Structure formats: structure tokens, C-alpha cells
Amino acid sequence: MNDYKNMPDEQLVQLSLNNQDYFYYLMKRYEIKLLRYIKRLTTVSQEEAKDIIQEIFIKVYRNLNGFNPKLKFSSWIYRIAHNEIINQYRKTKLCSSIIPLNIEDEANLIDAINDSIEIDGAYENLETAERVRKALSELPDKYREILVLRYLEDKSYEEISDILRKPPGTVATQINRAKASFKKIAWRHQLDKELIK
Amino acid sequence: MADISKDILEKIKKEKMRPYPKQYFLLKRSVVWAVFGLSIFLGSIACAITLFQLRYAQWDLYKHLTHSLTEFVLLVIPFFWLTFLLGFTWLAYYYFRRTERGYQYTAIWIVLSSIALSIIGGGLLYSTGLSEKLEFVFQENLPFYKKLQESKQKVWMSPEHGLLAGKIIKIISDQKVELKDLKGSIWIIDIADTIWRGRLRPVKDLKIKILGKMQAQNQFKADEIRPWKRRRGSGKKHYFRCIEKK
Numbered sequence: 370m371n372d373y374k375n376m377p378d379e380q381l382v383q384l385s386l387n388n389q390d391y392f393y394y395l396m397k398r399y400e401i402k403l404l405r406y407i408k409r410l411t412t413v414s415q416e417e418a419k420d421i422i423q424e425i426f427i428k429v430y431r432n433l434n435g436f437n438p439k440l441k442f443s444s445w446i447y448r449i450a451h452n453e454i455i456n457q458y459r460k461t462k463l464c465s466s467i468i469p470l471n472i473e474d475e476a477n478l479i480d481a482i483n484d485s486i487e488i489d490g491a492y493e494n495l496e497t498a499e500r501v502r503k504a505l506s507e508l509p510d511k512y513r514e515i516l517v518l519r520y521l522e523d524k525s526y527e528e529i530s531d532i533l534r535k536p537p538g539t540v541a542t543q544i545n546r547a548k549a550s551f552k553k554i555a556w557r558h559q560l561d562k563e564l565i566k
Numbered sequence: 567m568a569d570i571s572k573d574i575l576e577k578i579k580k581e582k583m584r585p586y587p588k589q590y591f592l593l594k595r596s597v598v599w600a601v602f603g604l605s606i607f608l609g610s611i612a613c614a615i616t617l618f619q620l621r622y623a624q625w626d627l628y629k630h631l632t633h634s635l636t637e638f639v640l641l642v643i644p645f646f647w648l649t650f651l652l653g654f655t656w657l658a659y660y661y662f663r664r665t666e667r668g669y670q671y672t673a674i675w676i677v678l679s680s681i682a683l684s685i686i687g688g689g690l691l692y693s694t695g696l697s698e699k700l701e702f703v704f705q706e707n708l709p710f711y712k713k714l715q716e717s718k719q720k721v722w723m724s725p726e727h728g729l730l731a732g733k734i735i736k737i738i739s740d741q742k743v744e745l746k747d748l749k750g751s752i753w754i755i756d757i758a759d760t761i762w763r764g765r766l767r768p769v770k771d772l773k774i775k776i777l778g779k780m781q782a783q784n785q786f787k788a789d790e791i792r793p794w795k796r797r798r799g800s801g802k803k804h805y806f807r808c809i810e811k812k
């Protein structure tokens with residue numbers, strides 16, 4: 370088992386093609402990450418998130434031969450997850466008004482969006498936290514997702530470009546627009562007085 | 567807590583799922599590239615015919631239409647083929663974006679590159695003479711296309727600006743013929759000092775285009791007479807070599 374822990378994804382992909390059992394280790398590697406990603410972008414319950422992840426892993430397995438080794442496996446699996454979330458969204462309108470980001474996620478996001486935002490202390494105020502949550506949920510889906518990928522999933526511009534299938538320049542532009550859009554919404558919610566120095 | 571990955575693996579095994587074969591993805595990629603290539607090729611044909619039509623648009627006529635150069639240019643531009651070019655460019659863009667790394671390029675880059683490829687391809691097809699052959703084939707086999715091209719000839723119904731077109735209905739003498747124009751009016755044409763292009767001779771039922779001067783109501787002095795349209799296979803050298811009887 371320890372051998373597989375250090376094995377690169379690409380090698381596990383090759384092994385999975387010959388023996389399904391190896392696919393387990395690949396899934397294990399991404400199970401928590403993708404569950405978290407789904408929860409960050411949607412309002413589904415834990416059970417629904419598990420259903421989505423099952424769909425994702427099955428699609429990944431069926432398409433293993435289509436994986437291009439020039440791409441990072443993590444980018445490829447996130448792309449499949451992104452597409453599956455969109456599919457589910459179209460079916461059931463998963464993204465409702467409030468996105469259930471946890472306090473730590475919100476803090477990380479805001480911290481990354483604007484260095485000048487003061488989050489310590491402000492988060493002790495639950496009312497403020499609720500307003501931050503609302504502000505985030507007001508962001509258009511495309512902006513919310515790009516911020517989540519960049520600042521919560523810690524993906525590089527190139528990786529985001531591979532995941533969302535957009536040119537790297539467009540990714541950079543959208544990140545800037547998403548940040549600007551969040552600042553505007555925060556101002557509207559009068560969060561600037563409490564969060565921004 | 568349940569092991570989701572384990573459950574999924576069991577489902578995969580139970581339902582005997584297997585990864586799609588490599589050939590499936592190879593075929594998928596090949597189809598995408600093939601459609602992209604085909605779009606560029608069809609765009610090249612549209613470009614080739616556009617070049618051909620622009621080349622033989624008789625630009626010298628604009629001198630006779632100084633009051634409306636815009637109208638002349640609008641008549642000359644082959645919108646029909648430009649629309650096709652845009653359509654095939656969109657198709658090329660759509661499929662290029664679906665190639666493995668196509669998403670890394672911006673829309674404007676893909677569109678401009680596709681147009682550039684179509685222009686290069688169109689230039690090559692034009693130089694081989696294929697555009698002329700295709701133009702003839704379309705005009706012979708597609709009535710709507712023939713009608714569309716002929717509607718462009720309405721520029722010739724401008725006698726006050728020295729342009730007239732129609733069919734010779736009577737040879738009055740060596741110096742005069744009777745012509746029925748495109749609207750059905752009868753004209754007496756003075757052909758005494760006329761230059762006949764394309765080895766034309768005054769023949770009854772011959773459809774012609776005339777450059778000259780309106781002398782009076784239904785009287786026109788011809789300076790130059792051109793054939794109504796070119797014939798296929800005549801090539802650039804024989805562009806005006808045609809006597810069309812209708």
C-alpha cells in the first residue's frame with residue numbers, strides 16, 4: 370500500500386487499465402479533495418455529494434484511455450468533476466442562494482482576494498460571517514468557481530486553464546474580475562467597514 | 567464512515583465496467599480534426615470563388631457610377647460566398663476548440679488563423695483555376711445561384727450613366743441595332759464606332775452589355791460592347807470570348 374502512496378497518478382492510471390484494484394488507490398487520493406470541491410460549489414447534502422462523486426469516478430474510469438499524459442492527472446479529474454457539477458446543476462439547480470463555505474474557507478478566500486481585508490476578529494461576529502457568506506453566494510457561478518479553484522483548491526493559472534478549458538489569459542482576466550466583483554458586493558453589504566482596513 | 571471509493575470499485579466490478587478502448591478516443595480526435603480540416607477546405611473554396619468574382623468584377627465600371635461607388639462596391643462584393651466563409655470559419659473555430667489543446671487559444675486567434683488558412687487555401691485553388699470551374703458548375707446547376715449572380719447585373723441598367731444591357735432583337739443596319747433592355751424597353755443602339763470585346767459580332771438574340779452614352783429617349787450610342795457573361799473553360803486569356811444566344 371505504501372508503494373502506491375508515492376506512486377505518481379499517471380503510473381496508477383496505467384496500472385488501473387490492467388487491474389481495476391489499482392483504481393481504488395487513485396480514487397482514495399482524490400475522494401476527499403473532490404468531495405470538498407463539490408461542497409464548495411454546490412449546496413448538496415453529504416449523500417448527494419457522494420452520488421456526484423460516484424458519477425465522477427465512474428466517468429474517470431470509463432475514460433482512462435482518453436487521459437492525455439501531457440496534462441496533469443489532477444487537472445483532468447477536476448475537469449471531469451467540473452463538467453459533472455455543471456451537468457448536475459442543469460438537472461437540479463444545485464447552486465442555490467447560500468453557498469455553505471465554512472468559516473475557514475471564507476477567511477482564506479477573503480484573505481486571498483484582498484490582502485487589506487481584516488478578517489481576524491470580524492469572524493468572531495457571526496452576523497458578519499453570515500453576510501460574507503451571502504456576499505460570496507451573490508457572485509456569478511463562473512466567478513465563484515474560479516475563486517474557489519485559485520484560492521481554496523490552490524490551483525495555478527495553467528491548471529485552472531486545463532480544468533475549465535479556457536485560455537490562460539482569460540483565466541487571469543476572470544480572476545481579476547471575480548475579485549473586483551466580490552469587492553463590490555462586499556461594499557454593498559457594508560462589509561467594507563467591518564472587514565476592510 | 568463508509569468507504570466511498572471501495573463502494574465505487576465494487577460497483578465497477580459488479581457491473582463489469584471497462585474503460586472505453588483507445589481506438590474510441592483516437593476516432594473521436596480524428597473526427598474533430600477531420601471536420602476542422604474540412605471546414606478550412608470549404609472555407610478555401612468560398613475564398614477562391616470570392617477572389618474569382620472580385621477579380622472579374624469589371625471594376626472599371628465604377629467610373630460610370632461615380633454618383634454611387636458604395637452601391638457599386640455592394641454589388642460587387644460576393645456576400646453569398648463571404649457568408650459561407652464566415653459559416654465555415656465558425657465551424658472550424660467550434661471544432662478546433664474541441665481538439666485536445668484547442669482551448670488554450672483565444673477565440674480571436676482561432677478565427678483569424680482559420681480565415682488566414684482559408685485565404686491561403688483559396689489563393690491556391692484560385693491559381694489552379696478551380697474557382698472558375700466551380701462558379702460555372704454552380705451557375706449551371708443551381709437556379710437560385712444563377713438568379714443571384716444575374717441580379718448583380720442590374721448595375722447595367724443605368725443608361726443615364728452610360729451603362730445598358732439587353733438582347734439584340736433586330737439588326738437594322740451595319741451601324742444600328744435594336745435592343746430590348748433587361749426591363750423590356752426597346753432601344754436603338756448606334757454601333758458605328760463601337761469596340762466589340764470578346765470577338766463579338768452583331769447577331770440577333772445576342773445578349774450584350776453596352777458602355778456608351780444616352781443620346782435621347784431610347785437612343786444610345788455604344789462605345790464598347792461586352793459579352794453578357796463569360797464562358798467556362800475559357801480561362802483568363804479568353805475571358806470575353808463568348809457569344810451567348812438566349
